[in-house]
Amino acid sequence: MxxxxxxxxxxxxxxxxxxxxxxxxxxxxxxxxxxxxxxxxxxxxxxxxxxxxxxxxxxxxxxxxxxxxxxxxxxxxxxxxxxxxxxxxxxxxxxxxxxxxxxxxxLPFEVGDYVDFYSSLTHATNLGRLFRPGAEPLLPNWRHLPIGYHGRAGTVVVSGTDIVRPSGQRKPPDADAPTFGPSRCLDIEAEVGFVVGAASSLGRPLTTKDFHEYVFGVVLVNDWSARDLQAWEYQPLGPFLGKSFATSVSAWVVPLDALASARVPAPQQSPLVLPYLADERIGYDIRIEVVWDGTVVSRPPFSGLYWTPAQQLAHLTANGASVRPGDLYASGTVSGRERDQVGSFIELTWGGAEPVTLADGRTRTFVEDGDTVTLTATAPGPDGTVVGFGEVVGRILPAVS
Missing domain, CATH: 2.30.30.230 (Fumarylacetoacetase, N-terminal domain)
Structure with missing residues (x-):
């Protein structure tokens, strides 16, 4: 006390x-x-x-x-x-x-490297259906390894930083050629980030058992995403300008030790993973809330993530890549099975086809200029207490002309 x-x-x-x-x-x-x-x-x-x-x-x-x-x-x-x-x-x-x-x-730490994963089965399935209609939603490798991409560390910003709407190439499916201009489909991704503390040696992969020794703590992450830019550019090499313009993180790093009471069994995996990814199947009961201009629109549950943070760290270093203090890797969008549990607006509005009505009567499909999005989260603490993560707040400013 x-x-x-x-x-x-x-x-x-x-x-x-x-x-x-x-x-x-x-x-x-x-x-x-x-x-x-x-x-x-x-x-x-x-x-x-x-x-x-x-x-x-x-x-x-x-x-x-x-x-x-x-x-x-x-x-x-x-x-x-x-x-x-x-x-x-x-x-x-x-x-x-x-x-x-x-x-x-x-910003609480200088971000050395930033990696973003794609570890929610529901989110990956939803985006597969939206981006590749009529095809198998999950690509053949998804259940065998934690998919990720190397992001831009220099555009990771602390909560409260305004976000300028990005511009880039976009090409609607019915257009003959791409055009350049401000993103028309600006989205959010509600994620959990892991802050690396101890450094590892180049050429020596870490194992899933190394997670507790190398990861210091946890932040909330909003990986802003320009979906129209992303849809045109992401094949064959994956996310680039549609992601790299800004990633917001919470101001307070919750120590891993504070989350001991939030550890829960992670979902079982099928097929069995390769030995280097075998782990104890431990996740965290982190409950995220997404607020869009004052209206709660979603509550994504982190506990259902298919690939655990320990597996993500092991895969991140499996080729011998090293980690250093301040490296950040994020879970990827956290989405539950229900519509009010998804962690992105492209899922919430099903690609813009089903607009969301905010508390004041306005409707939205994607984030508009002047909108503010706030992520908060809590987890169970010891003896019935609650662990807070603070918030990730971002307000959208118009694109630079």
Missing amino acids: TWLDLAADDPFGVHNLPYGAFDPGDGSRRLGARIGGQVLDLAALERVGLVEAHSTLQATTLNPFLALGRPYWTAVRDRLTELLTDPAFRDRIQPLLLPLAEVTPQ
Whole structure:
């Protein structure tokens, strides 16, 4: 029990303690841990000797701390828990707490590499039916390996960053030739992202058993997608300009240790996977909510993901590719079996054929200029608590003319 005045059901209680970066109002960047509606200044905490992390908490991003590895992640988390639960530390800690409303969240880590997977069976089936009508929805390789693509790390942005509508080539099926202009089918993808901490060696693949030692924590991801650009360009090499213009992530990285109570059995796989992908079939009960201009339109369940985060990490490095602190890999769109559980608007409106009516009476097929999309999520915590992930907010600005 913390000595802070927090509600028992606060999703950012001492059982969570997600890490992030923030601007306290003077243009600088500091590292912090969120507790309730406040941010604990980790740089100041280390300067006064209340925590030891080899000065990595003095950095402006989490990357140096991530590089320390699992023993330090656990030790610092245990120490923060002690400082926030033992009343003996109250007078020394309180001056280091800043109101969340008075700081500006920053991108919490420098993204080294970004990989996006395609791991929801329902989502892959839905898009197969939309993109390849009349054909088998799943391509022959889908059940044998986690499909993914290498994204653009430089356009990963923190929640709250406005998104400029992308332009590119698009060619409707009934057109004779492509045209260039702003995307007319701008979409979202509700995903869960995994932040790599420890580095691996080039040429040494990781196994599914390495997941807990190499992955530090979890963020929410909105992988913005220009579906008309994507449909024209994606064959034969896959996503490119339809994806690379922006990917939004939440400001707070929830430590993997905070999600121990959210572990659930993952769906069984058929056919059996190759030995390097065999795992314990452990997923996470993360419940996402998608809000479109103030209207809840979907609640995708992450627990049903076909390919687990451990399998994704193993496949990502199976060819000997290395990972480094700050690498990010995302689950791909999370979609459940029901229409109100899908994680993209192309599924929600079935390619635009079935518009959604918002609470104020407006109808939508894809995201329009001025629209705001917000993703939030929670997971079960210990002893009946709830773990919060914060939010991913993005507002669409018109294309640059």
